[in-house]
Amino acid sequence: MKTIAFFNNKGGVGKTSLVYHLAWMYADRGLRTLAVDLDPQANLSAMFLDEERLAGLWEDNGQATVYESLLPLMNRTGDIAPPHVEQVAERLGLVCGNLALSRFEDLLSENWPKCLDGQEAAFRVITAFHRIIEQAARAHSADLVLIDVGPNLGAINRSALIASEQVVLPLAPDLFSLQGLKNLGPTLRDWRKGWEKRLGELPSSASISVPSGKMMPTGYVVMQHGIRDSRPVKAYMRWMDRIPFVYREAVLDGQPGEVPSVANDPYSLAQLKHYRSLMPLAMEANKPMFFLKAADGAIGAHVEAVKSCYQDFFNLAQRVASHAGIPVS
Numbered sequence: 001m002k003t004i005a006f007f008n009n010k011g012g013v014g015k016t017s018l019v020y021h022l023a024w025m026y027a028d029r030g031l032r033t034l035a036v037d038l039d040p041q042a043n044l045s046a047m048f049l050d051e052e053r054l055a056g057l058w059e060d061n062g063q064a065t066v067y068e069s070l071l072p073l074m075n076r077t078g079d080i081a082p083p084h085v086e087q088v089a090e091r092l093g094l095v096c097g098n099l100a101l102s103r104f105e106d107l108l109s110e111n112w113p114k115c116l117d118g119q120e121a122a123f124r125v126i127t128a129f130h131r132i133i134e135q136a137a138r139a140h141s142a143d144l145v146l147i148d149v150g151p152n153l154g155a156i157n158r159s160a161l162i163a164s165e166q167v168v169l170p171l172a173p174d175l176f177s178l179q180g181l182k183n184l185g186p187t188l189r190d191w192r193k194g195w196e197k198r199l200g201e202l203p204s205s206a207s208i209s210v211p212s213g214k215m216m217p218t219g220y221v222v223m224q225h226g227i228r229d230s231r232p233v234k235a236y237m238r239w240m241d242r243i244p245f246v247y248r249e250a251v252l253d254g255q256p257g258e259v260p261s262v263a264n265d266p267y268s269l270a271q272l273k274h275y276r277s278l279m280p281l282a283m284e285a286n287k288p289m290f291f292l293k294a295a296d297g298a299i300g301a302h303v304e305a306v307k308s309c310y311q312d313f314f315n316l317a318q319r320v321a322s323h324a325g326i327p328v329s
Contacts, residue, residue, distance in 0.1 A: 010180030037097030
């Protein structure tokens with residue numbers, strides 16, 4: 001089982017939509033896939049589930065969302081409760097998010113320094129997401145776990161990223177995404193070093209599963225760039241040309257060597273164009289863009305767009321999974 005987080009501290013780049021479509025793609029290609037919504041805004045859960053089902057999960061008094069799994073820790077009454085895996089499709093499961101998750105932020109911040117004192121209780125808090133994901137993946141027999149997080153550098157995201165082996169960075173070709181990339185790279189290194197230091201203080205008697213905290217950058221995905229004559233329009237090119245350099249400088253800590261263009265950059269996982277006409281249809285049909293049918297309104301030019309969309313996401317899914325050592329065919 002491999003865990004991959006999708007992260008950018010700049011919001012609005014299409015990160016959640018990317019996780020949603022990749023989860024469906026992997027499941028469609030035969031991989032048992034678990035999507036985990038660790039964004040307190042719970043947008044991923046809202047994409048997977050209709051409002052009636054989502055309301056039912058949020059109103060459930062059992063372990064229906066990730067928040068309920070955390071409650072025993074938060075209330076100091078015990079350890080994490082077994083997570084509920086919502087069966088979205090035959091091979092696709094979801095650990096549902098909850099707007100109340102933001103209440104966990106303070107407890108995470110409080111216990112991060114306590115790990116340096118070797119307090120097992122602090123490690124239980126910091127590793128809660130990892131252990132919830134581990135239990136949910138085991139229950140779902142997952143081959144792959146995709147984690148969606150919010151656009152910030154707070155304690156929730158630190159704990160979520162520690163639980164991931166790899167990190168994919170979705171970004172838009174604009175000034176704000178590039179600035180976000182500059183902030184994100186050093187933060188990932190700080191979190192990785194901080195967790196390594198804390199692991200050295202873990203009591204030998206501790207009986208909990210802890211993550212390695214690798215959070216290794218897999219590469220970046222350029223989202224929603226404009227297309228003209230099969231090439232990004234000039235307004236976007238200004239920023240796209242800077243992405244490979246900023247990625248190397250900020251994320252890879254100044255990796256030496258010649259800096260290629262985005263089109264030739266091995267760290268560029270994909271350039272996904274904006275499927276403007278498909279997304280409204282997909283939202284209405286409550287399904288991925290590449291699964292749209294004529295009955296959903298995908299007729300005429302939309303038919304070719306749907307085929308192109310499927311191929312784009314399939315190619316991306318292969319590239320992301322190859323870094324995790326998982327074949328996708």
